[in-house]
Amino acid sequence: MGARPAPLAQARERVAARLRQREQPPRPARRGPARLGRTAARLATPAPTLVTPSPGHRPPSAGTITGVITLYHDYTSPTSAVAVARAHRLAAEGLPIQLVGFEAIGVDMTLPVTVDVLGELDAVSEAARAEGLALSRPDTLPVTGLAHVAEDVAQAAGRGDAWRAAAYRAYWEQAADLADRSVLLTLAAEIGLDTERTTAALDDRLALAAVRQRTGELRREGIGGVPTLLAHRTLVPGLLPEDDLRALAGP
Structure with missing residues (x-):
């Protein structure tokens, strides 16, 4: 039987082995093509930019004052029209x-009319006639962000009701494209809005960003569609009978 190595010699050998490992250069990490691709994509993707609305285009208050009803609406919703x-x-x-615009679809492209919209149109046809509206089947569902920008301009000028009435009738009765700046400027001129101010707002990316920021904030607060009413800090469906609306506005 051979002699066992002394404990001191064993310890020295372990220390020497560790020193040799430290002196060796580290091996490069192996990465497959997929992993390299993901890394390159992360490096090539810029960080998102936070857009802050300019002071001149601050969105209107969401409205939580006791006794005041806030109606959130969008132009391509037939129920909102009523x-x-x-x-x-x-x-x-x-x-x-008070009324506040809400870009409900949230897709920055014109869409075909959906079955849901057609069903909604049929469901509110009688109520629409009672309010003096003739709702026709629309050709498309346009992006409504700029229409809400124009609405904010009109609201600031004390012409919010006139703008909404004109825009809803243009879309639902005349199939107007509410994503078209020329259409919006024509409607603005018809209700007496300042053309230069409206044009500047429609060309201002921050004004559109403010509308979309407002919509995002409202979604986080629980508003998922339109029309929706906010009263006494409670969200309820937006198309209520007239008597219920009057009761809701009470103290």
């Missing part, structure tokens, strides 16, 4: 209602 017409009529009678 709810807005009803809200305008009741507001003219003194009911405390």
